[in-house]
Amino acid sequence: MKSKNITRYFLLMLIIFALLPVLNFWGKYSNNIYLKVNVNKELRDTYDQSLKPSQSVEELNITLQQFYLNSTTYVFENLSNRHNFYAPCPTEPTFNSSYTEIFIEDIIALNKTLNIELGNINDAHLSASSDKTYAFSFEVEESCYLENFSMCFSENHAATDDGYIQLNLLSAQESGGNIIPNTRINPLGSSYMIENDIKETWFNFTGYHEYLNISETYNNTFFITVYQSSNPSFTRVEFHYMRDNAGDQLNNSIVYESASLGTVWYLENWDASLIVELSPINNKPSPSQINLNINFSAVNNYIFNSGYWNSLEEYTSPIGKLKFEFSNDWGDIYCKVKKVLINYTKTDLKAESNYTNPEKDLYIWNATIDQEISCFDQRIQNFNKITCLVPANWSEIKAFNGSIEKPVIVSSSLINGYKIVTILEAGNGINWYLITVVDNRLPQNGGDIIPFGNLFLIILVISTISLVYIIKKRLILRKC
Numbered sequence: 001m002k003s004k005n006i007t008r009y010f011l012l013m014l015i016i017f018a019l020l021p022v023l024n025f026w027g028k029y030s031n032n033i034y035l036k037v038n039v040n041k042e043l044r045d046t047y048d049q050s051l052k053p054s055q056s057v058e059e060l061n062i063t064l065q066q067f068y069l070n071s072t073t074y075v076f077e078n079l080s081n082r083h084n085f086y087a088p089c090p091t092e093p094t095f096n097s098s099y100t101e102i103f104i105e106d107i108i109a110l111n112k113t114l115n116i117e118l119g120n121i122n123d124a125h126l127s128a129s130s131d132k133t134y135a136f137s138f139e140v141e142e143s144c145y146l147e148n149f150s151m152c153f154s155e156n157h158a159a160t161d162d163g164y165i166q167l168n169l170l171s172a173q174e175s176g177g178n179i180i181p182n183t184r185i186n187p188l189g190s191s192y193m194i195e196n197d198i199k200e201t202w203f204n205f206t207g208y209h210e211y212l213n214i215s216e217t218y219n220n221t222f223f224i225t226v227y228q229s230s231n232p233s234f235t236r237v238e239f240h241y242m243r244d245n246a247g248d249q250l251n252n253s254i255v256y257e258s259a260s261l262g263t264v265w266y267l268e269n270w271d272a273s274l275i276v277e278l279s280p281i282n283n284k285p286s287p288s289q290i291n292l293n294i295n296f297s298a299v300n301n302y303i304f305n306s307g308y309w310n311s312l313e314e315y316t317s318p319i320g321k322l323k324f325e326f327s328n329d330w331g332d333i334y335c336k337v338k339k340v341l342i343n344y345t346k347t348d349l350k351a352e353s354n355y356t357n358p359e360k361d362l363y364i365w366n367a368t369i370d371q372e373i374s375c376f377d378q379r380i381q382n383f384n385k386i387t388c389l390v391p392a393n394w395s396e397i398k399a400f401n402g403s404i405e406k407p408v409i410v411s412s413s414l415i416n417g418y419k420i421v422t423i424l425e426a427g428n429g430i431n432w433y434l435i436t437v438v439d440n441r442l443p444q445n446g447g448d449i450i451p452f453g454n455l456f457l458i459i460l461v462i463s464t465i466s467l468v469y470i471i472k473k474r475l476i477l478r479k480c
Contacts, residue, residue: 060367060388062349064426066090066376067341067383074337076326078110083326085337089317090344092375096316098345102324104299105306108334109280109290111147114138116253117271119242120152120200126165126228126237134239135170135181135223135265136272137254141329142220142290145279146210149224150202152240152273155194163194163235168225169210171217179254180265181223186210191229194237202273209279221254224274243270280330291329320377346375351388351434361440365394368433376428386426389418390434397421397436401429 068087076083089097116138126132146169155163167189173182188208214220228237241255255272256265282289287299287307299307315322322342353367367390376384390397392414399406399421411420421434 058353059350059370060353060390061347062351062369063387064095064346064349064373064376065383065385065387066095066344066380068344068380069382070340071338076333076335076337079326079328079333079335081327081329081331085324085326087322087324087340087342088377088379089315089320089322089342090346090375090377090380091318091320092346093316093318094348095344095346095375096314097322097342098314099310099312099341099343100315101308101310101339101341102294102337103302103306103308103339104287104292104335105302105338106334106336107285107287107290107292107305107307109283109285109330110332110334112144112278112280112331114276114278116274116276117242118273118275120240120273121242122270123154123156123200123238123240126226126239133225133227133258134272135225135256135258136274137172137179137221137223138274138276139219139221140212140214140278141331143214144212144281146208146212146222146276147279148204148206148208148277150204150275151226152200152202153194154199154201154238154240155196155235156199156238157196157234157236159234160196161230161234162196163228163237164230165192165194165237166190166227166229167192167205170223170225172221172223173218178267179219179221181225181256182217185216185222188224194235196235200240202275212278223254223256224276240273241270242273285330290333292333293327294324296325296327320379344377344380349373351432353390355438363438363440365436365438366433367435368431372428372430373432374428376426378428384426386423386432388421388423388434389415390421390436392417392419393438394419394421394436395438397434399423399434400432401427402431 068089070087074085089095116136124134126134153165157163166187168187169185171182171185172179174180188210189205192203192205194203212222226239228235230237253271253274255268255270257268258265280290284305286301286305288301292299292307294309295311295313297309297311299309301307317323349369349371351367351369353365355363355365357363367388369386373386386399395410397408397410399408406426407424409422409424411422413419423432423434
């Protein structure tokens with residue numbers, strides 16, 4: 001009985017020593033064999049679609065972007081009907097703006113001055129009665145107030161008396177294709193004195209605040225009329241003017257003379273020496289109230305007297321300076337340009353993708369931009385980036401400008417089987433490229449991975465221990 005037990009122990013030890021080389025072999029080589037638990041069929045099928053070795057696969061679309069963001073406040077103290085604002089831009093013709101946004105605040109409409117005629121070489125004698133009246137036109141863009149106006153007068157009589165004039169404000173009407181004076185809106189003064197022997201002097205007539213309603217006149221036009229109210233036997237009041245072919249060479253005003261109490265008007269070919277000052281109905285207007293435009297498109301109303309303008313127009317400039325033209329119907333305004341945002345985009349670049357296949361189902365991809373990038377504008381340093389579409393199975397992507405690694409953001413959403421990679425801190429460079437590893441050797445989802453060599457070793461050890469236990473138990477039973 002004892003010899004049989006010794007024989008069994010000897011056989012067990014012989015089996016264990018015989019299996020040691022096998023265990024050593026599996027421990028060294030078998031970790032390259034994997035057992036997949038709970039494999040997702042769709043995922044497995046995807047990984048089974050291995051790429052064939054190739055030098056070049058496809059060209060990837062590349063987009064360069066520069067964001068010009070300027071939050072410095074620009075103050076326009078007296079923005080006239082036309083005023084230009086400039087912003088830096090890349091000089092490359094295809095590196096154009098794709099979106100522009102400008103914020104404007106604190107819009108204040110200032111009193112506006114119309115210089116109808118500043119010359120005063122000629123003079124005309126005013127008649128001594130209201131049947132000899134002169135009418136001088138001025139035009140407004142919208143309803144407003146007449147605050148002040150100025151005219152140039154002289155008094156030229158041998159007597160020592162002061163002269164006096166009468167002023168009125170009239171609306172306009174159309175007659176035979178012409179704009180002529182219409183009904184009187186209001187008297188502007190019945191007895192203004194022109195001092196004795198005064199020469200070519202500008203007189204300021206102030207403090208009116210007279211409402212000019214464009215719906216109650218024709219073609220936004222109004223007339224100021226004047227005649228001498230003092231005795232012509234002792235006074236001779238003269239107003240001054242410039243002929244249309246002299247002075248500024250412009251016909252700035254429609255001038256009429258009437259000798260029949262304003263019932264018949266005769267057109268003159270000169271402009272009276274006249275300056276008109278207007279004030280807005282609302283001196284803190286919204287953009288739409290003054291028809292504020294940038295590049296001939298409307299500025300949108302925001303809160304109170306502020307607004308914003310945006311555009312998808314593609315703007316570019318070979319001199320690296322974009323021009324934005326501000327215009328408005330009122331004229332003289334004060335405003336602040338609070339923020340300017342311009343997105344510049346270039347979309348005509350490609351990156352050539354290729355890969356190496358060092359072992360089965362392992363691919364090292366490289367995507368290199370096929371030309372030097374030299375069009376980033378060095379004056380613009382806000383959020384410069386390069387974006388590209390890469391295959392969905394690319395992961396752990398790295399970006400380089402030469403030997404310098406750049407941070408990247410990889411989107412989680414897909415576009416037709418591709419995802420967006422954004423390279424931050426972009427700039428000019430001669431060798432921009434992406435690199436990634438596509439490892440199809442291991443499923444990355446769908447179950448736990450256990451190296452088969454380790455599993456075999458575990459099973460073998462457990463089996464051996466179980467065999468020893470069974471033999472020992474039988475020996476004990478036999479002794480009993």
